[in-house]
Amino acid sequence: MEELARESWWWPYVMILLAGWVATDIWRWLGVFAGGRLREDGELLVWVRCVATALVAGLISKLILFPQGVLAETPMWLRLAAALFGFAVFLTVKQRVIIGVLAAEIFLITGWILIDGGAGTFS
Amino acid sequence: MSDPEGPIQSDRSADAVVTTATWVRRGAVAAISIPALILTAAFVGYAGLARESGLSLTETLMMVAFIWALPSTVLLTGAISSGMGLLPAAIAVALASVRLMPMTMSLMPVIKEPGKTRTWQLLLVSHFVAVTAWVHAMKHLPELPRPARLPFFLGFGIALTSFVFCMTGIAYFLVERLPDFVAGTLVLLTPVYFLCSLWGAARLSADRVSLIAGLVCGPIFFVLTPGLDLLWAGLVGGSIAYAVTRVARRGLA
Numbered sequence: 001m002e003e004l005a006r007e008s009w010w011w012p013y014v015m016i017l018l019a020g021w022v023a024t025d026i027w028r029w030l031g032v033f034a035g036g037r038l039r040e041d042g043e044l045l046v047w048v049r050c051v052a053t054a055l056v057a058g059l060i061s062k063l064i065l066f067p068q069g070v071l072a073e074t075p076m077w078l079r080l081a082a083a084l085f086g087f088a089v090f091l092t093v094k095q096r097v098i099i100g101v102l103a104a105e106i107f108l109i110t111g112w113i114l115i116d117g118g119a120g121t122f123s
Numbered sequence: 124m125s126d127p128e129g130p131i132q133s134d135r136s137a138d139a140v141v142t143t144a145t146w147v148r149r150g151a152v153a154a155i156s157i158p159a160l161i162l163t164a165a166f167v168g169y170a171g172l173a174r175e176s177g178l179s180l181t182e183t184l185m186m187v188a189f190i191w192a193l194p195s196t197v198l199l200t201g202a203i204s205s206g207m208g209l210l211p212a213a214i215a216v217a218l219a220s221v222r223l224m225p226m227t228m229s230l231m232p233v234i235k236e237p238g239k240t241r242t243w244q245l246l247l248v249s250h251f252v253a254v255t256a257w258v259h260a261m262k263h264l265p266e267l268p269r270p271a272r273l274p275f276f277l278g279f280g281i282a283l284t285s286f287v288f289c290m291t292g293i294a295y296f297l298v299e300r301l302p303d304f305v306a307g308t309l310v311l312l313t314p315v316y317f318l319c320s321l322w323g324a325a326r327l328s329a330d331r332v333s334l335i336a337g338l339v340c341g342p343i344f345f346v347l348t349p350g351l352d353l354l355w356a357g358l359v360g361g362s363i364a365y366a367v368t369r370v371a372r373r374g375l376a
Contacts, residue, residue: 049329070306098161
């Protein structure tokens with residue numbers, strides 16, 4: 001039945017609502033209910049914060065090491081070096097996020113051009 | 124507001140209404156920020172990806188508004204364009220979005236007024252929980268009076284989402300196809316921005332240790348348990364960080 005439905009115009013909207021909206025917001029709703037009993041000064045809250053932070057951190061390294069799309073064509077060491085460089089700059093400039101992000105981008109672009117020899121980079 | 128010689132009851136409630144609206148507005152103003160611009164740039168990159176993947180403008184904007192978490196949006200775009208089934212796509216998106224639960228959980232004791240805040244209000248604002256708003260909220264909400272926190276967060280979330288929504292729509296129209304080079308650099312924005320803002324938002328040593336533990340655990344579990352990698356990276360990395368910092372804080376008691 002799903003095979004038939006996939007041909008119709010409304011199929012992408014079903015995907016967006018069920019596999020997108022429900023699949024993401026369900027965690028936010030569960031978070032509201034599970035977080036209701038947490039105390040602001042409790043140890044359990046510290047652990048939950050640790051898990052939340054580590055989850056986002058896991059996503060960060062995944063996005064850098066195994067990215068989607070064209071970025072995947074760049075060597076892994078270049079992406080890793082660019083991110084580390086950006087973070088190092090961020091730490092040295094009194095933690096200004098924008099400077100760190102720009103530094104990482106400049107590093108990536110420079111490395112990309114050098115590797116590509118400029119050929120095809122701007123195609 | 125607690126002035127015993129203050130205005131009569133009806134005026135007082137009117138004052139409270141104005142105050143709430145003011146906090147919503149202040150939240151909206153606070154959303155106009157550098158992080159919002161970085162997030163917007165990342166979503167401009169997403170608009171290019173969506174168009175290239177064959178998504179219509181309506182579909183693209185629906186994804187932005189309904190999912191409101193960039194990594195899950197990118198994942199679902201790939202799933203739709205590759206013709207993945209509903210259930211596998213939903214599972215993949217759900218596994219990539221697990222982080223939103225502990226993020227929302229940890230926000231709850233900060234944002235709500237015990238005994239006053241209704242659950243539906245929390246469910247409503249929970250949709251805006253994503254890295255940008257969460258980092259800002261965990262850092263700045265504790266500085267605000269308790270009744271101001273929910274309206275402030277609501278204003279912040281609405282302003283940020285609407286701005287990014289509009290800019291994504293404009294980008295979809297203007298950019299037929301991003302050059303590979305630009306698309307690639309925009310993809311790197313998200314992780315570096317997450318990394319810096321999360322580090323900057325850390326208030327406890329546990330936050331920083333968790334960040335490092337998660338960064339290390341991410342690739343390890345990507346190899347060990349593909350699909351469930353983020354879940355395990357969060358649970359294992361977060362628990363190790365919690366245990367280590369707890370021993371540092373309180374000894375082995």
